[in-house]
Amino acid sequence: MSVILFLLVLFVLILVHEWGHFIVAKKTGMRVDEFGIGFPPKMFGVKKGETEYTFNALPIGGFVRIFGENLEEIPDDDxxxxxxxxxxxxxxxxxxLIAGVAMNVIFAWFLFLIIFMIGMPTAVDEKEASPEAVLYVSGLLPNSPLTDKLxxxxxIxxxxxxxxxxxxxxxxTFTGFVQAHPETLVINYRYGDKEGVIEVEPKKD
Structure with a gap:
């Protein structure tokens, strides 16, 4: 399984790398004869404009064939x-030449951004919250009466x-309860596999 995953990651990285070369070559006016997915032997291809997009038998990357990399082989009347x-x-x-590496860097940054956003807590409206949702302490202000207790x-x-x-x-509901009961509160909480009880006096501004 690890070998398959490695080959899949390698395939994507090489393909993204070659896509960088391909895009910049097109944008700078070069003729791109072929963009290959995988390595030969060729299975089939689709030609769009002047570029042939080929699908090849070895799915371990890709390649770009730019016209005239060896200028001496091109007749003057071409x-x-x-x-x-x-x-x-x-x-x-x-x-x-540098577009391939640049595209890999951008792709890596994009992946890290997606991973970071997936793991980021998202605030939801009370109506959107799951019935099984629980109240957690995400952080405490320095002057909070709970700073030394939770x-x-x-x-909660x-x-x-x-x-x-x-x-x-x-x-x-927690905020509303605290506002309606400005006197001493008894809070039952769970931290890891331990439960505890604290008393706290709501701070009055």
Whole structure:
């Protein structure tokens, strides 16, 4: 399984790399004869414009065939000689050469961004929250009365004030309960596999 995963990652990285060369070559006026997915032998191809997009038997990457990489092999009367890789300005040739690495960097950044966003907590409206949702402490302000009593990651199980008890509070119900009971609160919480009880006096601004 690890070998298959490695080959798949390698295939994608090479394909993205070659796509960078392909795009920049097109944008700088070069003629691109072929963009190959996989390596030969060729299975089939589709020609669009002047470029043939080929699908090949060995799925371990890809390649780009740019016209005129060896300028000496092109006759002087070839109408496309000016569009050959070797005929284009040095800056254009340099851009094509570094485009593959640049595309890999951009692709890696994009993947990290997606992974980061997937793991990021998202605020939702109370109506959108799952019935099984629980209230966690994500952080504490330095001047909060809970700073020395709770740790980030603690789950609030219930809050009690006198005879009034709120079980399995949600963010809005917890806030409303605290505002309606400015006296001492008894909070049951769970942190990891341990449960505890604390008393706290709501801070009045």
């Amino acid at each position: 109408p496309d000689k000016a569009r050959a890789f070797g005929s284009r300005p040095k800056w254009a040739q340099a851009l094509v 740790s980030p990651g603690s789950e 199980i219930s809050v009690r004030s006198g005879a009034d008890v709120l079980e399995n509070p949600k963010p809005s």
